[in-house]
Amino acid sequence: MNKEEKRRQNKKVAGKSLGLYLHIPFCEERCSYCDFLTFPKVPFLHQGYVDTLCRDIVLSREEGIFEGRTVDTIYIGGGTPTILTLPQLDQILTTLHSLPLDIREWTVEVNPGTLSDEKLGLFIQGGVNRISFGVQTMDPGLLAFCKRTHRSETVYRDMDRIRSRGAGDLAINMDFIYGIPGQETSHIDRDLAAIRVLDPDHISWYSLILEEKTLLDFWIRQGRAKPLSPDRELILMERAFRGLEDLGYDRYEVSNFARTGKVSLHNLKYWTGQDYLGLGLGASSYLNHRRFKKARGIGTYSKEINQGRPAWTEEVRTEDDDLFEGLMMGLRKLAGIDRAAFRERMGVDPLVRSRAIFEKEKALGLVDWTEETLFLTPKGLDLQNEVLMDLMEDFHLS
Ligand code: SF4
Structure with a gap:
């Protein structure tokens, strides 16, 4: 480009x-x-x-x-x-x-x-x-x-x-x-x-x-x-x-x-999937749903930058990777994921992609939702890893 x-x-x-x-x-x-x-x-x-x-x-x-x-x-x-x-x-x-x-x-x-x-x-x-x-x-x-x-x-x-x-x-x-x-x-x-x-x-x-x-x-x-x-x-x-x-x-x-x-x-x-730019050795950026990483070697980083190149590579990611990351990060907040904001950003309601998993976790008292938000319960916060493992499996990431 x-x-x-x-x-x-x-x-x-x-x-x-x-x-x-x-x-x-x-x-x-x-x-x-x-x-x-x-x-x-x-x-x-x-x-x-x-x-x-x-x-x-x-x-x-x-x-x-x-x-x-x-x-x-x-x-x-x-x-x-x-x-x-x-x-x-x-x-x-x-x-x-x-x-x-x-x-x-x-x-x-x-x-x-x-x-x-x-x-x-x-x-x-x-x-x-x-x-x-x-x-x-x-x-x-x-x-x-x-x-x-x-x-x-x-x-x-x-x-x-x-x-x-x-x-x-x-x-x-x-x-x-x-x-x-x-x-x-x-x-x-x-x-x-x-x-x-x-x-x-x-x-x-x-x-x-x-x-x-x-x-x-x-x-x-x-x-x-x-x-x-x-x-x-x-x-x-x-x-x-x-x-x-x-x-x-x-x-x-x-x-x-x-x-x-x-x-x-x-x-x-x-935690809410907003854009950020990372500059400096090894720094990550998330821009327009794309993820970039700066070189981790100080020699490569300096050489590239000083020759006028950004010294970063783009991570190869699918839409599902982006969606999973959005869910994982959003569920870290006690307030959970704002469903309308997530839909606006990702083009899909956070419940839709993994509805069956969330239904199962709701029955176990780990996750809950309202019209506005999807969130972990206090029990779900303590057992957050279990929720994430289920999600990873659903996204074929495990
Ligand atoms: S060595 Fe690591 S933990 Fe210690 S001050 Fe440096 S960055 Fe922080």
């Missing part, structure tokens, strides 16, 4: 809003459980990468991707974006401001201890209105086990600094993990006690996924660490989630909780 054809195609989406994700693939250390696309201890690569990422942003604009669209949410994630220097972050923010922005939410991921006053000032001035802290646990022993580079006191210090700056409009998310080997309910209680004091607007509390080829995987295979049983994990999850609800947080997605009006608008785009 030549540039003119691309421009014409992009024009068909005139008036749409767009989410934008930027990937910063650098960290101070690699955490023991992490298999993300990130490289620790390579500061000599940072400036070249930032130059290429900025070129990627400009190239996307030149390709016409933003024509007829405004970017209303930005998420700068990684990795650890705040590992970059002040001038490098400034360079990225300045380049972003060359895009058509009408920002409702702009998040930067931060590891505790990496947000200097200068970087905080730059973010606030640049339009960032949400900080997402990777806290994971407030227990010193578990932090060490996870090979996190911060201490629990660092989180208090960072929050004091943000609040004493009067940055009251800055929404704060904190990520936590349950299911770490050795984690007890007392550790969860400690996390909840910290949340009570720190009072963030939003909490993402994910279960630890044991990924292959991580240090944790190696430790487990060597017998140096023991994974928690599913029953133990369930106990920790229930303790955490009940505790958050007692603190007044509303659960609105399987692992996400927010104060009123503080849900993550960017992440909602993922």
Whole structure:
């Protein structure tokens, strides 16, 4: 497809809003459980990468991707974006401001201890209105086990600094993990006690996924660490989630909780099948029902971008793949899938394609629906994997 054809195609989406994700693939250390696309201890690569990422942003604009669209949410994630220097972050923010922005939410991921006053000032001035802290646990022993580079006191210090700056409009998310080997309910209680004091607007509390080829995987295979049983994990999850609800947080997605009006608008785009553009190494995009992935090799990514090519490939997908993904993501929200919006987007009511499966799951008390929505029941949320397995089978994906 030549540039003119691309421009014409992009024009068909005139008036749409767009989410934008930027990937910063650098960290101070690699955490023991992490298999993300990130490289620790390579500061000599940072400036070249930032130059290429900025070129990627400009190239996307030149390709016409933003024509007829405004970017209303930005998420700068990684990795650890705040590992970059002040001038490098400034360079990225300045380049972003060359895009058509009408920002409702702009998040930067931060590891505790990496947000200097200068970087905080730059973010606030640049339009960032949400900080997402990777806290994971407030227990010193578990932090060490996870090979996190911060201490629990660092989180208090960072929050004091943000609040004493009067940055009251800055929404704060904190990520936590349950299911770490050795984690007890007392550790969860400690996390909840910290949340009570720190009072963030939003909490993402994910279960630890044991990924292959991580240090944790190696430790487990060597017998140096023991994974928690599913029953133990369930106990920790229930303790955490009940505790958050007692603190007044509303659960609105399987692992996400927010104060009123503080849900993550960017992440909602993922869960409701809205368009987003991912720039940077390995980033995914979902545009007009098509999915693209940027190169995962830093050499290939840089070479392609610097030669004026977008460095992405399109995933081969069927309509059924798109539909299944829409159902799977939509059912993660407690409010479920808005049937009219889904029909508008996908051309079909979410109940139609797998009616027999949903009827069966309704009889088991896992799923329910009204004229407006299709949603998992509380029992269905706990047994979400069973619902997804049935759906996968129906879509011949298992
Ligand atoms: S800080 Fe985040 S991205 Fe970096 S290694 Fe740890 S978990 Fe992975």
